[in-house]
Each structure stands twice: as C-alpha cells, then as structure tokens.
Amino acid sequence: MNDVSHGTTIQAAGAPLAEAKGALILLHGRGATAASILDLAHYLAQPGLAFLAPQAAGNTWYPYSFLAPLGDNEPYLSAALRAVAETAARAAAAGIPERRLFFGGFSQGACLAAEYMARHARRYGGLLLFSGGLIGPPGTPRDYGGGFDGMPVFLGCSDVDPHIPLARVEETAAVLGGLGARVDQRIYPRLGHTINEDEIAAAAQLLAGALGSGAAPSGGDVLAE
Template structure:
C-alpha cells in the first residue's frame, strides 16, 4: 500500500505528476505551500504528490523516532549508510510512481523531486527506475549508495534531465559532498543542470525561480 500523501491538483484530471519527497524529520506538508509559487497558469494539469516518509528511529537523533526515508548513523551524513533503509524507501517510491500510472499518468510525465534526504531518495529511486521519467529535481542533497549506482542504474533514465540546487553554506549536506555526487554522475554520462545559491540548508526565492523555469521546460516538452 502506498504511503499517505498530501496532494494538490492544479486542474481536474491532471496529465502530469510531481512526486516531492521531504527531508529528515519533516512530512508531506513541508513543501505543499510551494505549489502556488511554482505553478504557471499556462502549464498543463499537474498533480503534486507530497508523501509522508515512514516513522523510524534515527541514530543521530539519539534513536528517537521521526519521519525519515532511511537512518542517519554517523555525524557526517554519508557515513555508515543505511543501505537496507534506502532500498526499502526505493520500493516505497516505486509504489508511488505505480499509483500515478494507475491514475493515468505515464512514467514519462512524472517528475521525482526531493529536498535533502528526499533529494537523495529522488536520485536513488529515479536513476534505478526501469521506465523513463520526465525529470529529477534534487535540492540540497547527495547520492547515497554511490558505489553501486553504475551497476544498478537503469538505461531508461541515463538521459533524464536533472536539476540540482545546493547552498554554498549548507551545514547539513556540505557543498563538497553534493559536488562529488554530481561529478560522479557526470562521469557516468548524466546531464546535470547544476545551480548554487548563497544560502544554507534551505530553499531560496531565486532557487524557486530557477525550478519554475526548469519545470516549465519539462512540461512544455510534449
């Protein structure tokens, strides 16, 4: 059964979907208010889907349960990666994609998006998905399980557009970690639309403007 979600449809019977994954400790309500700032009235109908991650104990939070796509076990976010948790959440994202397809939206009109841990899951699930997706929107994130991505990525998403935004003063996901992940994917042939902003671990108005322009290109591509 797919995860519970917050949803917003810009028009009845939407033709596109954006599945937006929140960061550690947040929930699906976190980015729902961004929809009015993003949507252009000229765009086709879009269903924005904001799922709630499962509640699980998080090691760096002293084991206290919180909404998380996977456990963070080390002080450095990429240390001691929770491979099992990441793979379980990849399955959860696959279920969300499948539900959109059941509702009439093909994979080629689904954008995966995410902030922080949600952005890490966007890369993890999106690059492994067996059907071509419309795009991957990655905010303040990095690529987990980087040592297996070359073998496990799906050919269907080798050329999928990727928008990647990152704050130069991010204290949670250091810019250097994001850059390392970006460079690895570029080495593998992926196209990255890379943007940096004078901010920390957050989303800024200039970044929202760039996301809006990028999404407009995706939605106008058909």
C-alpha cells in the same frame, strides 16, 4: 522508529491525478511532513500538474546521515525506496506517462530522490534536487544501470550546507550526467539549508519546459530545516 512501512499515506495537491497531464512526486526532509513539502506546489504549479507526497514513518526516511554506510540505514532505506516506487506506480496507474512524471525533494528527501532515480535511470520528465545528493559513504560504488536519455535535472545547494558536503553535490551531478541526464548544477555561496528564489525559478522553468506550459513561477525562500 520501528515502523518501516513508509508511504502508506500519500498527500496530493495541484491538479486531480485522474485529470492531470503530469505529476511531480515530492519527498520531504528529515523531521518534516508530506504536507510541508507540498508547500512547493504553490511555487511550482503548472497547468495540469498533480503533486504527490508520500509520508515517511516517524517523519524520517532513514535514521542516520545519508553519508553513513548503506547497511546502517537498513531496512529503512529500502522501505523508503519502495515508497517512492509505489507513489510512481500510483501515477502510472492514473495514466501519467513516464516523460511527464517528475521527482523532487528537499534535504533527506532530495537524497532519497537522487538515489531512487540513479537506481531506476530512464527517461522520466525530470528531477529536482534541493540540497541533497546520492546516498552512501565516500567511495560508494556508483555502478548504476539504465540511462536518462537527456532528462533534465536541477541540482541546487549551498557551498557550506551543514548537512550536504559540496563534494557529494558535485559527485551527484557527475554521476547523473554520466547516466545521460542534462544537469543544471547551481552552488550558492553562503546559503543556508533552504530553497531560494533562484532555485524555485529554475525548477519551475524545468517543469514548464517539459510540460509545454510556459507558466511563470513565483519566488521567495520557502523551506528550511
């Protein structure tokens, strides 16, 4: 993977961005695509909500495990974080206020979303983390600035996920909570590396509450790697 210019392509679903009252930035997992993560738009649709999904170069945001030393994943990790920032800037340019801008992802994309939000903590609309956690090896300093001021976060994962250690999920919940987020952490016994119906319902409820739409979700397991 030589190209580190992530995010030059952004796919969209849901409400047209120019007409939207809110936007959810979705980050795909390793080996997946922007189009595949946009499958979540069907399950998480809300009136007036736009979905934006940047595409990673080579379908991978960074080459090694999210638990590897931070330097091992450079310059790819920095490029990936810039891609998230550029996608957020596109939403802002369309008039989406920060309190109606949401971030989410699955697997490697969830790790990227968690790390981006921790590094840019402010009162956004919310954060949806499906099977992911903060990036870096055990013992990584978590000296993030800013604060979430009560922003809702959903964090769901299996207790035996082969890619995401339970300890990192719990650390992520604690760090985000320490930055002022309201974290709904749900650990699912023996679940595979996937998104289940309960996670979809919780994520849709978070979005509906923040947007004031009250729209009901549809269920089902939707993604797996």
